[in-house]
Each structure stands twice: as structure tokens, then as C-alpha cells.
Amino acid sequence: MVFAYNFNDMSSSKISSLQIPKRLLMGPGPSIVADSILEKMSKAPVGHLDPYFLSLMDEIKVMLREVFQTTNEFTFPISGTGSAGMEFCLVNLVEPQDTILVGINGLFGRRIADLALKLGAHVHTLEVGWGEAIEAEQLEQALKKVKPNLVALVHAETSTGICNPLEELAPIISKSGALFILDTVTSLGGCPVFIDRWSVDATFSATQKCIGAPPGLSPVSFSPKAMEKVAQRKTKIPSWYFDCSLLYGYWGSERSYHHTAPINNNYGLHEALRLILEEGLQKRWERHKNAHLQLKKALSELGLEFFTPENRRLWQLNAVRVPQDKDEAFLRKKLLDQYGIEIGPGLGPLKGKIWRIGLMAEGANQENVAKLLESLKQVLKS
């Protein structure tokens, strides 16, 4: 058989097989992945409607509910990264006539507001400084003023290392009657998250932070109240990929074909959730806290200071001030090139000013903290 076409032969023939370097991932994510998770991901895929895959989906749903601490039936992973989960929550729940209050104390709150604006909603923001938490009194005042029918908050602000105090904020939102959307991308699996206890109506997370699987899926959960909001929509959902009723045709009992789920990523997520529940949520949170305390000790040995106030500090994502006389990008590159350790830079207004040190999932242990301490010690001398 002969093809008459002129082929566009590009320079790609020079491209050789990947030789992937080993890194110790101690940045804002992706985090270190356990070997057994990678092993599951390397298995040949079965079909997306294979009875075996359907039962695996059921198990993922059961385990996700426990990790989210929710009884929401509508709990499953979106086939995309954490931002896809954000988009899933907003395109289904936000309409042009809605008024949404978004708490912003970093990059990820801003994103929610940006998308709500794109969807045509009336967007109000409660903004505090990068490195500050949103406090109960501020939220109460904003709610009084704005009277939103939706409120969106970020639990763990990955861009600043701040943990917004959900135990205090959640009851205030619940009292207001507004629908509550919570970003649990960096919190889930690394510190207490209680979707039902906090009356969260919609939440999205990601696999590559404290869940400890590679990026590619975004666990989400909708409460019955959220489903009711979708049922009452006045406008069409401007999405097919994220349309919750279509998605639930596949992930629910109907099993109707919607899209081809990323099979291998779901293998990885299944194993990651299994490892979390085998360890136990409480023990896992304690492990994250202990690694954080160990890091705190190590940083003080090095004379480095936290950027975040102690009472609102995340365990899994540690924002640390770069010494004033140091070039952070140069030192960070050296850490990567010479020691294979990745830590994260500051974003936006914090660029050049902070490092973000992640102690997430498999990576939250004292051995890694010790390695980082030793390497940072050398690097800081230069």
C-alpha cells in the first residue's frame, strides 16, 4: 500500500526514550508516591465498562466517602486534576443570577473568584493578606453585608501555607443558609477534614497532595442540598465533561457510558485510598503533624523562620522565609541539581520571598526532614 502524501517529517526522530531522574518531592505537590501505588498504575488497563472496573469504582466511592468523612452518595473522582474538580463544582452550582462570596487569602481563592466571574455570577470577595487566615468575625461581617447564596473557601491555601480555621468558619456559613463550596485540594488526607460535620455542600480535592497518588484525578463530593441546587437551575450547565447528571450516569448505579475514565489513574487512587485507611485517618494526620514539628525544629537549627503565624499554620505545606541576602531561585536550583530535592517557590506577591516545603502523604516522615535539613545546610553556605 502506497500513500501519495508528502509527509511532514519533523525533528522528532531525534527524541529518545525517557530516562526519568529521581527526585525527593518536598514541594507543594506532586508529592512522593508509594511504590505499591506506582505498581498498580503500571498494570495493563481493563475496559472502562469491564465488570472488574465497575466494582473498583464502587470501592473507590466507598473509600472516598470515609476519607472525606461524608455519607454523600455523590462522591467520586473527576477525570482531571484538582482544578478540574474546582471547575466541576462551579459550573454545576454557579449561575449568572447567583451571588457568591469567595474568601481569598492566596492564589487558589482568587481562582475560584475568577471562574465564578467567567460564569457570569455576582462575585464578592473577602480578601485578607497572603499569609493571613480568614477569621470568623471577618466572615460574619462579609456574610451580613453580601448576603450570598453561595460561599466558597479554600481550606489549605497551598500558595501561602495557611490553614483557614474551618471549625470556626463552617458553623457561620451553615447558619447563613448559603451553599458552601470548600477547596480541600491540599488538606484531604493530611489534616482533619470533615465534610458532613462542617455542612460542606460541595468539595474538590486532588490525588497528588496528601492522598499520595500521581496527579490526574480530582475527588469531589456533593451534598443532597448541592444536588437540589443543580436540579433547580434556571440556565443550562455550560459544560458536557463536568455535567454532574451525565457524570453520575456513569459513576452512579446506572453505569451508562459518559467518558472513558483514566483507568490506570483509578488503579493508583484505589491503592492510595486503601493505604490511607489501612494507616487510619487519625494516625495519618498525626504523622503529618509530627513531620511538621520535626521540620520546625530543623528550620530553627538553620535560623530559618516560618512565614505563617503558628496558630494558622498547615502541617503539610510549610511556608518559610528566604534569608534576605539569598537568591532563592539559585539555592532552590542547587537543591534540585545537587541533592535531587524539590521544594517550591513563592507565587505572586511572595515570589522570591518564601519557600514552600511540602510534607505530604508518603513524604511526611522524619527521614525526609533530616535529608532536607542536611542538604539545606550545605546549600545555604553557598
Next chain:
Amino acid sequence: MVFAYNFNDMSSSKISSLQIPKRLLMGPGPSIVADSILEKMSKAPVGHLDPYFLSLMDEIKVMLREVFQTTNEFTFPISGTGSAGMEFCLVNLVEPQDTILVGINGLFGRRIADLALKLGAHVHTLEVGWGEAIEAEQLEQALKKVKPNLVALVHAETSTGICNPLEELAPIISKSGALFILDTVTSLGGCPVFIDRWSVDATFSATQKCIGAPPGLSPVSFSPKAMEKVAQRKTKIPSWYFDCSLLYGYWGSERSYHHTAPINNNYGLHEALRLILEEGLQKRWERHKNAHLQLKKALSELGLEFFTPENRRLWQLNAVRVPQDKDEAFLRKKLLDQYGIEIGPGLGPLKGKIWRIGLMAEGANQENVAKLLESLKQVLKS
């Protein structure tokens, strides 16, 4: 440390580690994945802004351009499955004031029309029967009548096994001046696809068909004319995850953080593209054609008939009539349970009437056809 909360301990403690069965995937996708691709996917991830990952992204872009046969700068994988690629194309290019003509001869044309309706566009359809192709004359007449500024077609209709004759249709669309969106989900890598030669302005594919990697990414490409359409938009793009300017901040030279790319899926895609170009596009297409011809011979041995007319038949997805006296679901289940072979059922109006036999990527070979023949022979006896 003690947590005061009551834990919601569900039944998930009974869930054990995955024991994934082996399947010979001969359905509509996912297709069989080469061992070297699975091996790359099992490597520990590096960070999404690691210099190594950035150079890997560049290599993927170069290889994708060659596989798509395009010089479009804006060519990269979307972090989602094929349907995410469809959504990417439409949310960026379709506005409420647009008039779009969608060719429909199966499930996947219908999907494009459904999403365009959700986006508020004026949607016209050119519908022919499931199992028929869209022919040049029909398209010419529809274009004359509707005068759309956008046209969308499916190249390889996975639901029916039909190959729309792009060599004849593409010049007609080009002459009309309309922006041309083409679904290459099942065609790319399995039969001739020429994005530039056909003046396609936007295309989306998927990794789990003839590219031969697991599902999870959707290669896309936008022409300069498509980019111009985005620049001229009168309304906001109702998406953050799929916003092409934000995405290209990450995949372009700027390298600004947008979302965390699914690292391991990109490892797999890199290897899959490398294998395609190592084999050569032309040889790969011939391999798919030869496997198809072998299947044709095998089916006639079994007394089975194609559903599709010979001149519009796909090589990679073979729609075959189920013998009238047979229960297709029962036989298909037997094939899976007893021989580990997956073939696909009919969808929509073809449910119970056809089987869809995929010969895609790694799976397009004579050995698999022989295995299927032997197993089908046994199964049909029952």
C-alpha cells in the same frame, strides 16, 4: 495527640488490594498498551515545573505535531480524556452568537451538537443514518443552506465504525470559509490524518485508542485561524480549566503555572508517541489496514457480516452484525469471562445489533485477530 471527633468508620476496611485481571482489549478503547509505555508510567513522578518535565513537554509537542501532520504551534495534550478535548475546542471557539453545523452519523457527532447547545450557539445538524457516512454532496447542500461560521465533524465514528471521507469533505469546508473542528479521537495513529492538508482549525484526539497509551490525556491542536477566533471573542470563555490562553501560558514558552499536569500520563504519552514515530506513520497505518483485512477474512469464515459499507469502513474499529438468533450480551460476556477478550457492544439504536471490534495501536496485529477468531468460533457454538 487526640482527636475528639466521632469517626465515620464505614465498610471500607474490608477492601483489599487490587488483583487486576488480564484482558485482551479488542473493543472500542481503551486499547492494548505496550509494555514500555506501562513501564514509563510506573516511574515516580517529578514536579510539574521540574526542568526535566518542561523539556519532556517540549518533546511531546514536537512529536504530536508530526503525528497530527501539522505545524500548529498550539499543539499539546489536554489534562483529561477525549471528551475533555472536545470540550476544550468548543468552549474556546463557540459563542452564543455563532452558527455551527455539526455532522451527525453516530453518538460522537451528537455529543458535539449537545455541547454547542449548552454553550448557547445556533446549532444546525446534518444527520445521516447510523452506519452511513456523510458525503460531499450532502455537506455542500447543508453549507449552502445554513451558512455556518463553524463546522464540526467526526473523522472516525467510534459508535458505528464509519470513516467520514475527509479527503472529499475537507476542501468543501475550507472553501466555505467556516472554522473547521474535527474529532480525531479514534482516527489519530490508526489511519491517515492530515490536519494542515485538510485545513482543520481545531482537533481533539485521545490517548487510549490508536495512540496506544492508557486514557487520561487528549491531544489537541489549534490553527492560527482558531487562535484568531478566540482573540476576537465577544463573550467570556465559560471555563478556567480549558481556557486556551491560560493553558498556553503553561504549555507555551512562558511556563507559568496553570494546573498540575498528570505527570505519569505524560510519561506514557511521550513513550507512545515515540513508538509511533519509530514505527513510522505510514507503516503503522498499513499495519492497521492489514489487521483489518485479516479480520475481514476471519469474519467471513465465521459467517459474520460487516455492518458498514466497504468504502467507508474504518480499519481500527470494525462494526459487525450480531447473528439474528443470538443474545449479543450473553456471548460478549462469555468471550470476556472464558477467554479474557473484550469487544464492544452497539450503542443507542445499535444496541444488541452489532459488536464493535477494535484493532488499535499495539493490538492491531494478526495474532490477536487469530485469537479472537478462535474464541468467537467457540462462543458462537453456545
